[in-house]
Every structure is written in C-alpha cells, then in structure tokens.
Amino acid sequence: MAEAPLLPRKDQEATGYWRSEARKLAYLALPMVAVSLSQYAVQVSSNMMVGHLPGVLPLSSAAIATSLASVSGFSLLTGMASALETLCGQAYGARQYHTLGLHMYTAIVTLLVACVPLSLLWAFMGNLLVLIGQDPLIAHGAGRYIVWLIPGLFANAVIQPITKFLQSQSLIMPLLLSSVATLALHVPLCWVMVFRTGMGYTGAALAISVSYWLNVAMLVAYIVMSSTCKETRTPPTIKAFRGVGVFLRLALPSALMIW
Structure with missing residues (x-):
C-alpha cells in the first residue's frame, strides 16, 4: 500500500507558486532598493563633505536646504512620476510598446514644466x-545652497520618468549600474568642488546637480543604444503633449500620497 504524501499535491503546487513569485519579486525589488539608496547617498555624501568644513554654518545651511529640496521638489517629482507605473504597466501588458515612449515623454515634459515654479520658489527660499523666523545667516546660507540644486531638480524631472519607463519593462540592471556609477563619480567630484574650487559648501550642491545630469546621460545612452528598448523607444513627437491631462489625473494624487 503506497504511503500518502506528506503534503497534498495542491499544497505543494501552491508552495512552488509562491516561491516562484517571491523570486521574481526579489529580482525586481532588491535592485530597486539599491537604486534608491544610491540616489539618496548622493545627497548624503555631499552633506558629509560639507561637514568637514570649519564652522557649523555650512553644514547647518546644507542640511536645511537638502531637507527643503527633498520636501518641496524631489519628492514631488517622484510622486508625479509614479503615475507611469500605471500608464506604462498597462501599455506594456497590452503589448502597446510604442505607447511606453509616449508616456515617458509626456511625463518628462510635464515634470520639466513643474520645475519652473519650483525653481522660482527655491530661488527665494533664503528670504522665505x-x-x-529662521536665523538669517543659516537662512541665506540655505538659500545659496538650494539655488545650486536647481539644475539637479530639472535633471531629476528626467531621471524619474526614465526610471519608471525602464522599471515597467523589468529592466532593472541598467538603473542599478547607472545609479552606482553616478555615486562612484559623485564622491570625488564633490570633494573637488568643495575643497579645490573655492566654492565651499555650495560646491557640494553643484556636484549633486552635475551628478544627476551624468545619470541622465547614462540612462539616455542606454535607451538609445540598447536593443532591449528597440520596440519601446520612440522619437519625440507632439503626441506627448496630448496625454498631459491623463497623466496629471494620475500624477497629482500620486504626488500628494508621497508628499
């Protein structure tokens, strides 16, 4: 008489299914965690460089400016770009591959336009x-620092849609490699800007902006040159402007949830 299996066959199939799904999830999630940490480390490493300058004013100004930039700018763009998780995910699932590129262009255009009022806010952040009631020395110091982050704000408006564009296609390794490479280049660049150019603590902010644009260059080069994006990359077209309304209907609630 044959012995009964320890687990019913249905339970074994369910266990195998969950293990398979967990591996797929880990394949996507763990590299994205590393991407987020690498992007965050760019700003943290800049503050660490500023911390080696004499006096407490540079670090105080940089810390306040970094926090305000995150709340009033970078987080807002990240939230708005999250709309692409829905739009690009639906398009990729429906095999409408050319639509992914259109959604990405729509997001980039919208986020770049959003950067204009945000950059004006940052330009007057010191006075605000x-x-x-902030200490005037720290306030104006933070204002000078955040002004040099404005180019990085526009770069972030390009990085976030590209990130969602690639993520929706499960192309995680390019994001990981570009983020790690950006961080590796940023550290020596920041050191030179802070200690060798005479810019002092504002050099750290400029280094962030330059590093973000380097990240943009690497991601764009991958999309243009890689065969994996052959079906999803599309040339810029006026059609990107027609989808702004649909994008905003998803982007604004997403931004509020993260903000």
Whole structure:
C-alpha cells in the first residue's frame, strides 16, 4: 500500500507558486532598493563633505536646504512620476510598446514644466526662511545652497520618468549600474568642488546637480543604444503633449500620497 504524501499535491503546487513569485519579486525589488539608496547617498555624501568644513554654518545651511529640496521638489517629482507605473504597466501588458515612449515623454515634459515654479520658489527660499523666523545667516546660507540644486531638480524631472519607463519593462540592471556609477563619480567630484574650487559648501550642491545630469546621460545612452528598448523607444513627437491631462489625473494624487 503506497504511503500518502506528506503534503497534498495542491499544497505543494501552491508552495512552488509562491516561491516562484517571491523570486521574481526579489529580482525586481532588491535592485530597486539599491537604486534608491544610491540616489539618496548622493545627497548624503555631499552633506558629509560639507561637514568637514570649519564652522557649523555650512553644514547647518546644507542640511536645511537638502531637507527643503527633498520636501518641496524631489519628492514631488517622484510622486508625479509614479503615475507611469500605471500608464506604462498597462501599455506594456497590452503589448502597446510604442505607447511606453509616449508616456515617458509626456511625463518628462510635464515634470520639466513643474520645475519652473519650483525653481522660482527655491530661488527665494533664503528670504522665505527669514520671514518664518529662521536665523538669517543659516537662512541665506540655505538659500545659496538650494539655488545650486536647481539644475539637479530639472535633471531629476528626467531621471524619474526614465526610471519608471525602464522599471515597467523589468529592466532593472541598467538603473542599478547607472545609479552606482553616478555615486562612484559623485564622491570625488564633490570633494573637488568643495575643497579645490573655492566654492565651499555650495560646491557640494553643484556636484549633486552635475551628478544627476551624468545619470541622465547614462540612462539616455542606454535607451538609445540598447536593443532591449528597440520596440519601446520612440522619437519625440507632439503626441506627448496630448496625454498631459491623463497623466496629471494620475500624477497629482500620486504626488500628494508621497508628499
């Protein structure tokens, strides 16, 4: 008489299914965690460089400016770009591959336009901090620092849609490699900007902006040159402007949830 299996066959199939799904999820999630950490480390490493400057004013100004930039700019763009998780995911699942590129262009255009009022806000951030009672020295120091982050804000408006564009296709390794390479280049660049150019703590902010644009260059080069994006990359077209309304209907609630 044959012995009964320890687990019913259906339970074994369910266990195998969950293990398979967990491996797929880990393949996507773990590299994206590393991508997020690498992008965050760019700003953290800049603050660490500033911390080696004499006095407490440079680090205080840089820390406040970094926090305000994250809340009023970078987080907002990240939230708006999250709309592409829905739009690009649906398009890729429906095999409408050319639509992914259109959605990406729509997001880039919209986010770049959003950067204009945000950059104006950052330009007057020092005066605004004084108005709300912040110490004038720290306030104006933070204002000078955040002004040099404005080019990085526009770069981030390009990075975030490209990230969602590649992520929706499960192309995670290019994101990981570009983020790690950006961080590796940023550290010596920041050191030179802070200690060798005479810019002081504002050099750290400029280094962030330059590093973000280097990341943009690497990601764009991958999309243009890689065969994996052959079906999804499309040339810029006026059609990208027609999808702004649909994009905003998803982007604004997403931004509020993250913000």
